[in-house]
Amino acid sequence: MTEGAIPVARPLIGDEERAAVDRVLRSGMVVQGPEVAAFEEEFAALVEGRPCVAVNSGTSALHLGLLAAGVGPGDEVIVPSFTFAATANAVVLTGATPVFVDIEPDYFCVDPEAVAAAVTSRTVGIMPVHLYGHPADMDALRAIADRHGLALFEDACQAHLARWRGRPVGAFGDIAAFSFYPTKNMTTGEGGIVVCADETVARKVRLLRNQGMERRYANEIVGFNTRMTDIAAAIGRVQLTKLPGWTEQRQRNARYLDTELANAAPDVVVPKVAEHAEHVYHQYTVRVPDRDEVQARLAEAGVSTGVYYPIPVHRLPSYADRTGSLDLPVTERACREVISLPVHPSLSSTDLDRVVAAVAKAVAA
Ligand SMILES: *Cc1c(COP(=O)(O)O)cnc(C)c1O
Numbered sequence: 001m002t003e004g005a006i007p008v009a010r011p012l013i014g015d016e017e018r019a020a021v022d023r024v025l026r027s028g029m030v031v032q033g034p035e036v037a038a039f040e041e042e043f044a045a046l047v048e049g050r051p052c053v054a055v056n057s058g059t060s061a062l063h064l065g066l067l068a069a070g071v072g073p074g075d076e077v078i079v080p081s082f083t084f085a086a087t088a089n090a091v092v093l094t095g096a097t098p099v100f101v102d103i104e105p106d107y108f109c110v111d112p113e114a115v116a117a118a119v120t121s122r123t124v125g126i127m128p129v130h131l132y133g134h135p136a137d138m139d140a141l142r143a144i145a146d147r148h149g150l151a152l153f154e155d156a157c158q159a160h161l162a163r164w165r166g167r168p169v170g171a172f173g174d175i176a177a178f179s180f181y182p183t184k185n186m187t188t189g190e191g192g193i194v195v196c197a198d199e200t201v202a203r204k205v206r207l208l209r210n211q212g213m214e215r216r217y218a219n220e221i222v223g224f225n226t227r228m229t230d231i232a233a234a235i236g237r238v239q240l241t242k243l244p245g246w247t248e249q250r251q252r253n254a255r256y257l258d259t260e261l262a263n264a265a266p267d268v269v270v271p272k273v274a275e276h277a278e279h280v281y282h283q284y285t286v287r288v289p290d291r292d293e294v295q296a297r298l299a300e301a302g303v304s305t306g307v308y309y310p311i312p313v314h315r316l317p318s319y320a321d322r323t324g325s326l327d328l329p330v331t332e333r334a335c336r337e338v339i340s341l342p343v344h345p346s347l348s349s350t351d352l353d354r355v356v357a358a359v360a361k362a363v364a365a
Pocket residue numbers: 057058059060083084086087129155157158179180181191192
């Protein structure tokens with residue numbers, strides 16, 4: 001990858017994934033079946049053995065997980081606004097109301113003090129996002145949830161294998177959702193998984209996934225078709241075996257960028273990692289002055305970057321009429337300053353040096 005532009009994300013799909021898909025296609029059993037069941041069991045090993053239910057996207061995982069946890073009309077769920085819209089959309093789709101709170105500036109995750117201040121008599125849950133692969137402060141959030149009798153949900157769509165105090169994210173919440181979209185740390189094409197605190201919730205998610213049926217034509221509740229295919233699960237099973245190595249490579253790349261950028265571009269604020277956090281660098285996100293200009297200069301230098309997120313969810317057209325004059329200054333500032341640099345595991349050392357040199361030049365200009 002030393003020729004041409006360096007992409008900001010790059011799904012790694014190899015011969016083993018192709019062989020696994022071929023095996024499924026030859027079997028003739030392409031819809032949800034044994035590969036999905038095996039994928040769920042193998043994923044469970046990453047989240048302390050909790051029951052897992054695979055679905056067709058991270059958004060479905062959030063939506064079905066919240067429904068299975070009993071969230072519905074009249075309820076409030078506290079969420080960050082500095083996230084992908086799917087976090088809040090999943091709440092709205094249950095009929096509940098997302099209550100947006102600010103983030104803390106160092107790790108870009110919800111600020112526990114803001115969460116505590118937002119609790120009302122209608123609040124039923126808190127849903128932090130482990131943004132960019134950095135876990136939210138699960139000690140503080142668990143304490144708030146317990147103090148007020150609230151559920152704790154996790155949007156872990158960007159945080160496969162991230163840890164808080166040595167425990168994997170996904171193993172803290174009443175439900176947690178992961179995504180397997182191609183730009184995430186592992187992929188199934190499209191896909192997601194719900195991690196459930198217990199078998200009762202998992203059974204409910206399974207029903208919701210499949211028209212409310214456990215036995216065919218014995219529909220118990222009204223549900224969706226949000227099943228994962230065996231084709232997708234077969235890809236995911238291979239990807240799971242590679243995820244630990246990729247994660248270590250992301251972490252090595254991040255350490256390299258930390259050190260080199262500190263020397264070459266001291267005005268760039270590199271990502272901080274909280275004391276009890278293990279960051280898996282779904283994104284390597286820095287703050288720079290004149291972000292849009294820096295991004296344009298990097299593009300000219302052949303370094304693709306991303307801005308996650310330029311507009312806070314509460315200011316999106318789909319939310320503006322619900323949130324009115326809500327002011328979240330730390331979020332707004334992050335939206336103006338953040339830029340995500342390539343950190344993915346297929347970067348060569350030459351690529352990394354090109355990124356550092358281009359950033360130094362773009363910031364100095
Ligand atoms: C990707 C993502 C989602 C949604 O996942 P999809 O698989 O794209 O539906 C939800 N929340 C966050 C924070 C994400 O990054």
